[in-house]
Amino acid sequence: MAGVRLRGFSVRYSNFFLEPMDLTVDPGERVALVGANGAGKSTTLKAIAGRLRDYEGRVELCGDDIRPQLPEIRTRVGFLPEKLLGFGWMTIDEHLRFLSTFFPTWDRDYEQELLTRLDLPGASKVGTLSRGMSVKLSLVTAEAHRPPVLILDEPTTAIDPVMRRELLGIIGDCAPRGGDRLVLFSSHILEDVEVIAERVVLMRVGQILEDVTTKELQERDPGSPLSQVLLSTLESDD
Amino acid sequence: MTSQALWTLVGLEFLRPRRTFARGWLFLLAIVILVVAIGSDTQAALALTSVGAAFATQIPANTLHDRLTGSLEAVTTLPVSAGTLAAARLAAVGLMTAMGAVPIAVAGGIAGPAMLEDSSLIHIVMVFFVAAWILLSVLSAVSLAVLLRFRTQSIVSHGLIVGFVTLVGVGYLYDRLFGSPLRLIRAVMTSDHTLAIAIGSALVGSAVVLTASFLLTRRGFEIYQPEPDAMDW
Numbered sequence: 001m002a003g004v005r006l007r008g009f010s011v012r013y014s015n016f017f018l019e020p021m022d023l024t025v026d027p028g029e030r031v032a033l034v035g036a037n038g039a040g041k042s043t044t045l046k047a048i049a050g051r052l053r054d055y056e057g058r059v060e061l062c063g064d065d066i067r068p069q070l071p072e073i074r075t076r077v078g079f080l081p082e083k084l085l086g087f088g089w090m091t092i093d094e095h096l097r098f099l100s101t102f103f104p105t106w107d108r109d110y111e112q113e114l115l116t117r118l119d120l121p122g123a124s125k126v127g128t129l130s131r132g133m134s135v136k137l138s139l140v141t142a143e144a145h146r147p148p149v150l151i152l153d154e155p156t157t158a159i160d161p162v163m164r165r166e167l168l169g170i171i172g173d174c175a176p177r178g179g180d181r182l183v184l185f186s187s188h189i190l191e192d193v194e195v196i197a198e199r200v201v202l203m204r205v206g207q208i209l210e211d212v213t214t215k216e217l218q219e220r221d222p223g224s225p226l227s228q229v230l231l232s233t234l235e236s237d238d
Numbered sequence: 239m240t241s242q243a244l245w246t247l248v249g250l251e252f253l254r255p256r257r258t259f260a261r262g263w264l265f266l267l268a269i270v271i272l273v274v275a276i277g278s279d280t281q282a283a284l285a286l287t288s289v290g291a292a293f294a295t296q297i298p299a300n301t302l303h304d305r306l307t308g309s310l311e312a313v314t315t316l317p318v319s320a321g322t323l324a325a326a327r328l329a330a331v332g333l334m335t336a337m338g339a340v341p342i343a344v345a346g347g348i349a350g351p352a353m354l355e356d357s358s359l360i361h362i363v364m365v366f367f368v369a370a371w372i373l374l375s376v377l378s379a380v381s382l383a384v385l386l387r388f389r390t391q392s393i394v395s396h397g398l399i400v401g402f403v404t405l406v407g408v409g410y411l412y413d414r415l416f417g418s419p420l421r422l423i424r425a426v427m428t429s430d431h432t433l434a435i436a437i438g439s440a441l442v443g444s445a446v447v448l449t450a451s452f453l454l455t456r457r458g459f460e461i462y463q464p465e466p467d468a469m470d471w
Contacts, residue, residue, distance in 0.1 A: 051315055054463065074317035085312040087254070101246040102316050 002076065002148035002182055003027050004048055008057035011043050011206075018043055018206040020057060025182055025199075027148070030175060032193040033186040034230065035203035041186035042082060042153050044203075048184065049079035049151045061149065075103050078142035080152040084134040088127020092137060095126050096144070103145035111144040117170060132159040135167065143174055150175055152185035156192050168195050190227035202234060243318050244326050251330030254309070255300045259337070266341055301327075301385050310462060320459035324452055328379055335374040342374075343367035368437070372444050377404060379451035386458030 004025040011018040018040040025031050033041040046052045047059050050066055050073045059066050066073045086095050092115070100106040115122060118136040129137060135155055142150060155171065156164045172195070175181040187193055193200060193214070200217060202210040210233065214226055221229045304310040313323055346366025412419045426436045 053461075071317045071319060074315070085308075085315055087250075087309055087312065089253075098246060098250065099316075102243055102318060 002062050003060075004149065004182060004184065005060040005063075006044070006048075006057065007060070009044070009047065009059055010056040011040070011047075011052075011054070012056070016040075016043075016206070021208050023201065023208065023211070025184060027180045027182050028178070029199060030177070030183040030197050031185075031199045031201060032197035033184065033201050033203055034188075034190070034193060034234070035209075038205060039203035040206045041203055045079075045151050045153050045184060045186060046081075048149075049077045050074045051079065051081075075105070075145065076147055076149065078145065078147035078150045080135070080138045080142045080150075080155055082153045082157070084126070084129070084138050086126050086137075088125065090126050091123050092120055092126060092129075093122035095137070096122075096140065099141055100144070105147075106145045110146065111140060114140045114143060114170075118166070132163040135159060136163075139167065139170065148181060150181060150183045152183070154186055154188070156187060156189055164189075164192075168192060171196060190230045193230060194226040200230065202230075240318075240322060243316075244322055244329075247313070247318070247323065247326030248329050248333075250313075251327055252334070255334075258300070259334075301382055314459055314462050320456045323459045324456035327382065327455060328448070328452055331378045331382060332375050335378055336371050338374050339367050339370035342370035346370075365433070369440070372440050376444050376447050376451075379448050379455075383451040383454035383458065386462075387454040388458075 004023075006021055006023040008020040008022065009018070010020040016038070021044075023044075033039075033044060035041055043052065047055055048061075048066075050070050053067075053070070061069075061073060061076065087098075090098065096111055096115075100108065100111070114120075118140065120133065120136055120140065124133075126134075126137065139152075139155070142152070150171075152171065156167060159167070171183070171185075175183045177198070183196065185196065197214055199211070199213045201208055202212075217229050217233065218226055221232070224232075301310075304313075314320075316323075343363045343366040347363040350362035350366070409419055412422075416422070426432050
């Protein structure tokens with residue numbers, strides 16, 4: 001079972017500082033990182049996905065430090081970045097065929113199932129895709145090798161409501177509640193947190209303000225939607 | 239998995255600059271037609287050589303393109319080692335510069351009889367091809383390594399310029415210091431003994447330089463910090 005643990009994880013750039021943080025996410029948990037721009041959500045997710053080298057502290061997957069396991073550790077983590085990584089001149093099929101070479105557990109049938117479900121035409125050039133279609137393709141890329149850990153960085157930002165609902169449904173199906181897959185995601189859209197997460201980590205300017213379950217959050221104001229409670233919590237923490 | 243990954247990456251390195259190559263070969267064809275129409279063998283040789291050299295420098299130029307478009311981020315976030323990435327790119331350098339050596343060999347074949355008093359002992363085109371391949375591979379590998387490791391994209395703004403300046407600069411310097419380089423070429427190519435030593439030395443020197451280039455390129459991939467806006471449109 002793949003759990004994630006950060007121990008004294010910290011980043012120091014010239015224009016950005018992430019205070020040392022500890023965070024543990026167990027297999028089966030669906031956790032949202034929430035906070036304004038510059039809070040450190042993406043940086044944290046990139047480190048867990050094995051996309052960041054310059055950091056202090058320890059990032060563990062299944063109890064092992066991921067640093068010595070780079071770059072192979074990336075085969076055990078599905079990562080949906082803010083922007084699609086790839087080559088615009090490839091078609092979707094070529095893009096997926098190229099990537100499948102690097103992931104021993106890539107499931108071609110599952111990939112095709114996802115493409116069909118997400119209505120992605122394999123012959124389309126990657127460079128011509130809209131923001132929403134790019135996110136869909138990123139999701140296929142992150143998911144087709146069936147990683148135990150799924151990390152989604154702003155998956156629903158800047159896409160239309162219909163596509164957003166469709167994506168959230170598929171993300172939910174990929175990692176159903178009560179399963180053993182770990183999902184970590186960041187979002188500005190508080191309604192998404194309500195749909196996917198069971199636990200919320202509130203972040204602000206490089207530090208964790210609160211780490212709380214959605215149930216505990218809801219109990220603070222049972223009469224209001226969770227997104228409203230979240231917003232109030234973020235405002236009060238300011 | 240490593241071998242399959244390596245060949246997939248070599249394939250990618252071939253596909254990425256396909257438009258640049260297509261433009262280069264079309265440009266070459268246009269020049270050949272023009273020079274043949276004019277009817278000057280010497281000009282043909284010069285033009286073909288220059289254009290051939292330009293091909294070789296497209297590889298480092300594509301590394302610069304990588305940085306601008308974010309495709310470096312796409313490859314450096316794959317679950318493959320920096321060594322595999324460097325090996326794939328340098329293997330592609332070796333294979334692609336062979337294409338750049340073709341017009342130089344043709345140029346050698348055209349200009350050879352005029353340069354050499356007795357060309358019956360050697361296969362001029364083949365010697366020019368091997369020599370050009372080694373020279374261009376080394377030039378490209380070094381440019382690629384320096385560009386990637388030391389992030390010198392602002393200095394090495396375009397591979398074509400680098401290739402042209404290097405060839406013209408080296409030729410000019412040699413001419414000023416030792417006289418016409420044609421005399422050296424003639425001396426080397428008309429003596430079996432000297433030719434063997436020259437090729438042997440070139441191979442040893444190239445091996446050393448290519449190894450150093452591999453190490454630098456691998457380090458460049460290792461320390462590359464992906465940038466956020468990543469897409470090779």
